[in-house]
Amino acid sequence: MQIYEVFRQEREGEPMVHVGNVQAPGDDLARQYAREVYSRRGEATRLWLVPRAAIEEIGDAYFLRPPIERSYRMGEAYRVTVQKRRQLAQEGAHES
Amino acid sequence: MRAEVTSALGRYLLTVADDELILGYRDSEWTGIAPLVEEDVAFSSLAQDEIGHARLYYMLAADLLESDADHLALGRGPDDYYHATVLETRTTPKYDASGAHRGGGDWARAVARRFLYDLFDDLRTDALVSSSYAPLAGAVQKIRREEQYHLRHGAAWWRALASAEGEARERLEGALLALWPGLLGLFEDAPGEDLLVAEGLLSRRTSDLRDAWLERVQDHCAAVGIRFPAERTAAGWSIAVSPEAGGRQGRHGPAWAELYDEMTMVRRLEPEAVW
Numbered sequence: 001m002q003i004y005e006v007f008r009q010e011r012e013g014e015p016m017v018h019v020g021n022v023q024a025p026g027d028d029l030a031r032q033y034a035r036e037v038y039s040r041r042g043e044a045t046r047l048w049l050v051p052r053a054a055i056e057e058i059g060d061a062y063f064l065r066p067p068i069e070r071s072y073r074m075g076e077a078y079r080v081t082v083q084k085r086r087q088l089a090q091e092g093a094h095e096s
Numbered sequence: 097m098r099a100e101v102t103s104a105l106g107r108y109l110l111t112v113a114d115d116e117l118i119l120g121y122r123d124s125e126w127t128g129i130a131p132l133v134e135e136d137v138a139f140s141s142l143a144q145d146e147i148g149h150a151r152l153y154y155m156l157a158a159d160l161l162e163s164d165a166d167h168l169a170l171g172r173g174p175d176d177y178y179h180a181t182v183l184e185t186r187t188t189p190k191y192d193a194s195g196a197h198r199g200g201g202d203w204a205r206a207v208a209r210r211f212l213y214d215l216f217d218d219l220r221t222d223a224l225v226s227s228s229y230a231p232l233a234g235a236v237q238k239i240r241r242e243e244q245y246h247l248r249h250g251a252a253w254w255r256a257l258a259s260a261e262g263e264a265r266e267r268l269e270g271a272l273l274a275l276w277p278g279l280l281g282l283f284e285d286a287p288g289e290d291l292l293v294a295e296g297l298l299s300r301r302t303s304d305l306r307d308a309w310l311e312r313v314q315d316h317c318a319a320v321g322i323r324f325p326a327e328r329t330a331a332g333w334s335i336a337v338s339p340e341a342g343g344r345q346g347r348h349g350p351a352w353a354e355l356y357d358e359m360t361m362v363r364r365l366e367p368e369a370v371w
Binding site for chain 2: 022023024025026028029032033035036037040
Protein backbone atom coordinates (compact mmCIF):
# COMPACT_ATOMS: atom_id res chain seq x y z
CA MET A 1 0.00 0.00 0.00
CA GLN A 2 1.23 3.43 -0.89
CA ILE A 3 0.01 6.94 -0.18
CA TYR A 4 -0.19 9.32 -3.13
CA GLU A 5 -0.55 13.06 -2.62
CA VAL A 6 -3.02 14.51 -5.11
CA PHE A 7 -2.75 17.89 -6.84
CA ARG A 8 -5.58 19.27 -8.93
CA GLN A 9 -5.86 21.89 -11.65
CA GLU A 10 -9.44 23.11 -12.03
CA ARG A 11 -9.02 25.25 -15.15
CA GLU A 12 -6.43 25.18 -17.91
CA GLY A 13 -3.59 27.56 -17.00
CA GLU A 14 -4.33 27.62 -13.26
CA PRO A 15 -1.82 26.27 -10.75
CA MET A 16 -1.86 22.68 -9.46
CA VAL A 17 -3.22 22.82 -5.92
CA HIS A 18 -2.81 20.14 -3.29
CA VAL A 19 -6.27 18.68 -2.54
CA GLY A 20 -5.55 15.61 -0.42
CA ASN A 21 -4.33 12.06 -0.86
CA VAL A 22 -5.34 8.52 -1.71
CA GLN A 23 -4.07 5.17 -0.53
CA ALA A 24 -3.74 2.41 -3.13
CA PRO A 25 -1.83 -0.80 -3.78
CA GLY A 26 -0.35 0.56 -7.05
CA ASP A 27 -0.34 3.32 -9.67
CA ASP A 28 -3.24 1.80 -11.63
CA LEU A 29 -5.73 1.86 -8.78
CA ALA A 30 -4.32 5.14 -7.46
CA ARG A 31 -5.31 6.74 -10.77
CA GLN A 32 -8.84 5.32 -10.47
CA TYR A 33 -9.22 6.43 -6.87
CA ALA A 34 -7.91 9.92 -7.52
CA ARG A 35 -10.40 10.28 -10.36
CA GLU A 36 -13.30 9.07 -8.20
CA VAL A 37 -12.41 11.08 -5.13
CA TYR A 38 -11.13 14.34 -6.64
CA SER A 39 -12.88 14.62 -10.01
CA ARG A 40 -16.07 12.59 -9.78
CA ARG A 41 -18.08 15.69 -10.63
CA GLY A 42 -15.66 16.72 -13.36
CA GLU A 43 -13.81 19.30 -11.21
CA ALA A 44 -10.38 18.68 -12.67
CA THR A 45 -8.70 19.40 -15.97
CA ARG A 46 -5.58 17.68 -14.65
CA LEU A 47 -4.48 15.66 -11.62
CA TRP A 48 -0.97 14.96 -10.40
CA LEU A 49 -0.29 11.93 -8.23
CA VAL A 50 2.93 12.00 -6.26
CA PRO A 51 4.01 9.04 -4.15
CA ARG A 52 4.45 10.49 -0.68
CA ALA A 53 7.86 8.81 -0.52
CA ALA A 54 9.04 11.06 -3.38
CA ILE A 55 8.39 14.23 -1.39
CA GLU A 56 11.41 15.89 0.14
CA GLU A 57 10.11 17.62 3.23
CA ILE A 58 11.72 20.47 5.12
CA GLY A 59 9.99 20.87 8.45
CA ASP A 60 12.88 22.22 10.45
CA ALA A 61 12.02 25.61 11.94
CA TYR A 62 15.60 26.06 13.01
CA PHE A 63 16.66 25.81 9.38
CA LEU A 64 13.71 27.73 7.91
CA ARG A 65 13.77 30.74 10.25
CA PRO A 66 16.82 32.98 10.48
CA PRO A 67 18.23 33.22 14.01
CA ILE A 68 19.11 36.89 13.78
CA GLU A 69 16.49 39.63 13.90
CA ARG A 70 16.18 40.99 10.32
CA SER A 71 12.81 42.66 10.24
CA TYR A 72 14.51 45.76 8.77
CA ARG A 73 14.71 43.75 5.52
CA MET A 74 10.93 43.54 5.33
CA GLY A 75 10.52 47.26 4.89
CA GLU A 76 7.58 47.10 7.30
CA ALA A 77 7.93 50.75 8.30
CA TYR A 78 8.09 52.25 4.80
CA ARG A 79 5.34 54.73 4.16
CA VAL A 80 4.12 52.86 1.07
CA THR A 81 4.00 49.53 2.92
CA VAL A 82 2.07 51.03 5.81
CA GLN A 83 -0.48 52.57 3.42
CA LYS A 84 -0.82 49.36 1.49
CA ARG A 85 -1.41 47.33 4.65
CA ARG A 86 -4.06 49.77 5.85
CA GLN A 87 -5.79 49.59 2.49
CA LEU A 88 -5.77 45.77 2.54
CA ALA A 89 -7.15 45.71 6.09
CA GLN A 90 -10.00 48.04 5.05
CA GLU A 91 -10.85 45.91 2.02
CA GLY A 92 -10.87 42.84 4.26
CA ALA A 93 -13.27 44.59 6.66
CA HIS A 94 -15.63 45.46 3.78
CA GLU A 95 -15.72 41.92 2.54
CA SER A 96 -16.47 40.30 5.89
CA MET B 97 -39.28 -1.23 -38.09
CA ARG B 98 -41.63 -4.20 -38.45
CA ALA B 99 -43.61 -5.13 -35.34
CA GLU B 100 -41.80 -8.43 -34.79
CA VAL B 101 -38.40 -6.70 -35.08
CA THR B 102 -39.46 -3.96 -32.67
CA SER B 103 -40.59 -6.47 -30.08
CA ALA B 104 -37.45 -8.63 -30.51
CA LEU B 105 -35.22 -5.58 -30.03
CA GLY B 106 -37.22 -4.46 -26.99
CA ARG B 107 -36.92 -7.93 -25.48
CA TYR B 108 -33.18 -8.05 -26.20
CA LEU B 109 -32.64 -4.63 -24.63
CA LEU B 110 -34.43 -5.78 -21.48
CA THR B 111 -31.94 -8.64 -21.25
CA VAL B 112 -29.03 -6.21 -21.42
CA ALA B 113 -30.63 -3.69 -19.06
CA ASP B 114 -31.50 -6.39 -16.51
CA ASP B 115 -27.89 -7.63 -16.49
CA GLU B 116 -26.65 -4.11 -15.77
CA LEU B 117 -29.31 -3.32 -13.15
CA ILE B 118 -28.88 -6.54 -11.21
CA LEU B 119 -25.08 -6.43 -11.16
CA GLY B 120 -25.20 -2.74 -10.26
CA TYR B 121 -27.61 -3.48 -7.42
CA ARG B 122 -25.57 -6.36 -6.02
CA ASP B 123 -22.28 -4.47 -6.29
CA SER B 124 -23.79 -1.45 -4.56
CA GLU B 125 -24.16 -3.67 -1.49
CA TRP B 126 -20.40 -3.17 -0.96
CA THR B 127 -20.97 0.49 -0.16
CA GLY B 128 -19.63 1.01 3.34
CA ILE B 129 -17.84 -2.33 3.64
CA ALA B 130 -15.31 -2.46 0.74
CA PRO B 131 -11.72 -3.30 1.77
CA LEU B 132 -10.48 0.31 1.82
CA VAL B 133 -12.25 3.63 1.81
CA GLU B 134 -10.98 4.67 -1.63
CA GLU B 135 -12.23 1.39 -3.06
CA ASP B 136 -15.54 1.91 -1.32
CA VAL B 137 -15.98 5.15 -3.27
CA ALA B 138 -14.72 3.65 -6.54
CA PHE B 139 -16.74 0.42 -6.39
CA SER B 140 -19.91 2.28 -5.41
CA SER B 141 -19.36 4.63 -8.31
CA LEU B 142 -18.93 1.70 -10.71
CA ALA B 143 -22.15 0.18 -9.38
CA GLN B 144 -23.95 3.48 -9.98
CA ASP B 145 -22.53 3.62 -13.50
CA GLU B 146 -24.07 0.21 -14.23
CA ILE B 147 -27.45 1.34 -12.96
CA GLY B 148 -27.05 4.42 -15.17
CA HIS B 149 -26.39 2.18 -18.16
CA ALA B 150 -29.43 0.08 -17.26
CA ARG B 151 -31.48 3.28 -17.24
CA LEU B 152 -30.36 4.15 -20.80
CA TYR B 153 -31.27 0.65 -22.03
CA TYR B 154 -34.64 0.73 -20.23
CA MET B 155 -35.44 4.09 -21.85
CA LEU B 156 -34.64 2.67 -25.28
CA ALA B 157 -36.71 -0.45 -24.53
CA ALA B 158 -39.56 1.69 -23.22
CA ASP B 159 -39.75 3.55 -26.55
CA LEU B 160 -39.95 0.29 -28.47
CA LEU B 161 -42.34 -1.49 -26.12
CA GLU B 162 -44.53 1.55 -25.43
CA SER B 163 -43.87 1.35 -21.73
CA ASP B 164 -41.89 3.49 -19.30
CA ALA B 165 -38.40 3.00 -17.93
CA ASP B 166 -39.38 2.96 -14.23
CA HIS B 167 -42.04 0.35 -14.84
CA LEU B 168 -39.62 -1.80 -16.82
CA ALA B 169 -36.94 -1.50 -14.12
CA LEU B 170 -39.09 -2.11 -11.05
CA GLY B 171 -42.64 -2.94 -12.05
CA ARG B 172 -42.38 -6.30 -13.81
CA GLY B 173 -43.14 -9.63 -12.18
CA PRO B 174 -40.15 -11.69 -10.99
CA ASP B 175 -40.41 -14.13 -13.93
CA ASP B 176 -40.14 -11.31 -16.46
CA TYR B 177 -36.52 -10.40 -15.68
CA TYR B 178 -33.92 -11.78 -18.07
CA HIS B 179 -30.53 -11.25 -16.42
CA ALA B 180 -28.06 -14.12 -16.23
CA THR B 181 -28.39 -15.92 -12.89
CA VAL B 182 -24.70 -15.45 -12.01
CA LEU B 183 -25.38 -11.75 -11.45
CA GLU B 184 -28.14 -12.18 -8.88
CA THR B 185 -26.16 -13.85 -6.07
CA ARG B 186 -24.97 -11.87 -3.07
CA THR B 187 -21.23 -11.40 -2.53
CA THR B 188 -21.55 -9.37 0.69
CA PRO B 189 -22.53 -10.69 4.11
CA LYS B 190 -26.25 -10.26 4.71
CA TYR B 191 -26.98 -7.70 7.40
CA ASP B 192 -28.32 -9.21 10.58
CA ALA B 193 -29.24 -7.05 13.56
CA SER B 194 -27.90 -9.71 15.94
CA GLY B 195 -24.39 -9.20 14.53
CA ALA B 196 -24.34 -12.61 12.82
CA HIS B 197 -23.64 -10.87 9.49
CA ARG B 198 -19.91 -10.74 10.15
CA GLY B 199 -18.12 -13.03 7.72
CA GLY B 200 -19.60 -14.72 4.69
CA GLY B 201 -18.78 -11.98 2.18
CA ASP B 202 -16.25 -12.59 -0.53
CA TRP B 203 -14.50 -9.64 -2.11
CA ALA B 204 -12.55 -11.89 -4.50
CA ARG B 205 -15.84 -13.20 -5.82
CA ALA B 206 -17.17 -9.69 -6.31
CA VAL B 207 -13.98 -8.70 -8.14
CA ALA B 208 -13.93 -11.82 -10.34
CA ARG B 209 -17.62 -11.54 -11.27
CA ARG B 210 -17.31 -7.87 -12.00
CA PHE B 211 -14.21 -8.16 -14.17
CA LEU B 212 -15.27 -11.27 -16.11
CA TYR B 213 -18.72 -9.80 -16.70
CA ASP B 214 -17.15 -6.56 -17.92
CA LEU B 215 -15.03 -8.53 -20.38
CA PHE B 216 -18.26 -10.10 -21.67
CA ASP B 217 -20.08 -6.76 -21.74
CA ASP B 218 -17.22 -5.22 -23.71
CA LEU B 219 -17.77 -7.80 -26.46
CA ARG B 220 -21.54 -7.35 -26.29
CA THR B 221 -21.42 -3.55 -26.57
CA ASP B 222 -18.94 -3.95 -29.41
CA ALA B 223 -21.67 -5.92 -31.23
CA LEU B 224 -24.13 -3.03 -30.63
CA VAL B 225 -22.02 0.02 -31.35
CA SER B 226 -22.62 -0.16 -35.10
CA SER B 227 -26.31 -1.07 -34.76
CA SER B 228 -28.54 0.23 -37.53
CA TYR B 229 -30.85 1.59 -34.79
CA ALA B 230 -29.17 4.96 -34.29
CA PRO B 231 -30.44 5.75 -30.74
CA LEU B 232 -28.98 2.44 -29.56
CA ALA B 233 -25.63 2.92 -31.34
CA GLY B 234 -25.35 6.42 -29.81
CA ALA B 235 -26.09 5.29 -26.26
CA VAL B 236 -23.69 2.38 -26.52
CA GLN B 237 -20.88 4.66 -27.66
CA LYS B 238 -21.19 6.65 -24.41
CA ILE B 239 -21.50 3.52 -22.32
CA ARG B 240 -18.31 2.08 -23.83
CA ARG B 241 -16.34 5.15 -22.77
CA GLU B 242 -17.20 4.48 -19.12
CA GLU B 243 -16.65 0.77 -19.49
CA GLN B 244 -13.01 1.36 -20.42
CA TYR B 245 -12.43 2.61 -16.85
CA HIS B 246 -14.31 -0.34 -15.42
CA LEU B 247 -12.07 -2.74 -17.31
CA ARG B 248 -8.92 -1.04 -16.04
CA HIS B 249 -10.24 -1.13 -12.50
CA GLY B 250 -11.11 -4.83 -12.84
CA ALA B 251 -7.78 -5.76 -14.39
CA ALA B 252 -5.88 -3.96 -11.60
CA TRP B 253 -7.78 -5.88 -8.90
CA TRP B 254 -7.46 -9.16 -10.78
CA ARG B 255 -3.67 -8.71 -10.82
CA ALA B 256 -3.54 -7.45 -7.23
CA LEU B 257 -5.42 -10.45 -5.81
CA ALA B 258 -3.64 -13.01 -8.00
CA SER B 259 -0.20 -11.69 -7.18
CA ALA B 260 -0.86 -11.65 -3.42
CA GLU B 261 0.32 -14.72 -1.58
CA GLY B 262 -2.09 -16.98 0.28
CA GLU B 263 -5.75 -16.26 0.94
CA ALA B 264 -6.39 -13.56 -1.67
CA ARG B 265 -5.10 -15.71 -4.50
CA GLU B 266 -6.85 -18.84 -3.24
CA ARG B 267 -10.12 -16.95 -2.99
CA LEU B 268 -9.74 -15.63 -6.55
CA GLU B 269 -9.11 -19.15 -7.86
CA GLY B 270 -12.05 -20.46 -5.85
CA ALA B 271 -14.28 -17.66 -7.13
CA LEU B 272 -13.43 -18.43 -10.75
CA LEU B 273 -14.40 -22.08 -10.31
CA ALA B 274 -17.56 -21.30 -8.35
CA LEU B 275 -18.72 -18.70 -10.88
CA TRP B 276 -17.74 -20.66 -13.97
CA PRO B 277 -21.08 -22.36 -14.87
CA GLY B 278 -22.90 -19.11 -14.15
CA LEU B 279 -20.50 -17.07 -16.27
CA LEU B 280 -21.06 -19.45 -19.17
CA GLY B 281 -24.77 -18.75 -18.69
CA LEU B 282 -24.14 -15.15 -19.80
CA PHE B 283 -23.90 -16.48 -23.36
CA GLU B 284 -27.48 -17.73 -23.59
CA ASP B 285 -29.27 -15.97 -26.45
CA ALA B 286 -32.38 -13.90 -25.93
CA PRO B 287 -35.29 -14.98 -28.16
CA GLY B 288 -35.17 -13.28 -31.57
CA GLU B 289 -31.45 -12.56 -31.78
CA ASP B 290 -31.24 -14.27 -35.21
CA LEU B 291 -33.76 -11.80 -36.51
CA LEU B 292 -31.86 -8.85 -34.98
CA VAL B 293 -28.64 -9.96 -36.66
CA ALA B 294 -30.40 -10.38 -40.01
CA GLU B 295 -31.81 -6.85 -39.70
CA GLY B 296 -28.40 -5.31 -38.86
CA LEU B 297 -29.50 -4.25 -35.37
CA LEU B 298 -26.94 -6.46 -33.73
CA SER B 299 -23.70 -7.62 -35.36
CA ARG B 300 -23.32 -10.89 -33.44
CA ARG B 301 -25.58 -13.08 -31.31
CA THR B 302 -24.75 -13.33 -27.61
CA SER B 303 -23.81 -17.01 -27.98
CA ASP B 304 -21.34 -16.06 -30.72
CA LEU B 305 -19.37 -13.92 -28.26
CA ARG B 306 -18.36 -16.86 -26.11
CA ASP B 307 -15.19 -17.99 -27.87
CA ALA B 308 -13.67 -14.51 -27.96
CA TRP B 309 -14.47 -14.16 -24.26
CA LEU B 310 -12.88 -17.52 -23.41
CA GLU B 311 -9.71 -16.40 -25.16
CA ARG B 312 -9.57 -13.15 -23.23
CA VAL B 313 -10.21 -14.84 -19.90
CA GLN B 314 -7.58 -17.45 -20.72
CA ASP B 315 -5.07 -14.65 -21.36
CA HIS B 316 -5.88 -13.00 -18.04
CA CYS B 317 -5.49 -16.34 -16.23
CA ALA B 318 -2.20 -17.09 -17.98
CA ALA B 319 -0.83 -13.63 -17.18
CA VAL B 320 -1.13 -14.30 -13.45
CA GLY B 321 -0.65 -18.10 -13.50
CA ILE B 322 -4.19 -19.11 -12.50
CA ARG B 323 -5.58 -22.38 -13.83
CA PHE B 324 -8.10 -21.73 -16.59
CA PRO B 325 -11.13 -24.05 -16.34
CA ALA B 326 -11.43 -24.87 -20.08
CA GLU B 327 -9.22 -26.35 -22.76
CA ARG B 328 -8.84 -25.59 -26.41
CA THR B 329 -8.72 -28.65 -28.67
CA ALA B 330 -8.55 -29.03 -32.44
CA ALA B 331 -12.34 -29.33 -32.45
CA GLY B 332 -12.86 -26.15 -30.44
CA TRP B 333 -13.24 -25.34 -26.75
CA SER B 334 -13.71 -28.23 -24.38
CA ILE B 335 -15.57 -27.25 -21.23
CA ALA B 336 -16.21 -29.76 -18.50
CA VAL B 337 -19.24 -28.11 -16.89
CA SER B 338 -22.57 -27.22 -18.44
CA PRO B 339 -23.63 -23.58 -18.41
CA GLU B 340 -26.15 -22.40 -15.84
CA ALA B 341 -28.80 -21.33 -18.34
CA GLY B 342 -32.38 -20.13 -17.95
CA GLY B 343 -31.82 -16.54 -16.84
CA ARG B 344 -32.51 -15.17 -20.31
CA GLN B 345 -35.87 -16.99 -20.25
CA GLY B 346 -36.84 -15.59 -16.85
CA ARG B 347 -35.86 -18.66 -14.79
CA HIS B 348 -33.82 -17.73 -11.74
CA GLY B 349 -32.37 -19.12 -8.54
CA PRO B 350 -33.29 -18.64 -4.87
CA ALA B 351 -31.13 -15.50 -4.53
CA TRP B 352 -33.41 -13.76 -7.01
CA ALA B 353 -36.59 -14.07 -4.93
CA GLU B 354 -34.90 -12.26 -2.06
CA LEU B 355 -33.29 -9.62 -4.26
CA TYR B 356 -36.51 -8.97 -6.21
CA ASP B 357 -38.44 -8.52 -3.01
CA GLU B 358 -35.93 -6.04 -1.61
CA MET B 359 -35.35 -4.17 -4.86
CA THR B 360 -39.04 -3.56 -5.61
CA MET B 361 -40.15 -3.05 -1.98
CA VAL B 362 -40.46 0.73 -2.04
CA ARG B 363 -42.14 0.91 -5.41
CA ARG B 364 -44.69 -1.73 -4.46
CA LEU B 365 -45.74 0.37 -1.47
CA GLU B 366 -47.06 3.08 -3.78
CA PRO B 367 -46.67 2.19 -7.45
CA GLU B 368 -48.25 5.41 -8.68
CA ALA B 369 -46.12 7.73 -6.54
CA VAL B 370 -44.22 10.46 -8.35
CA TRP B 371 -40.66 11.03 -7.12
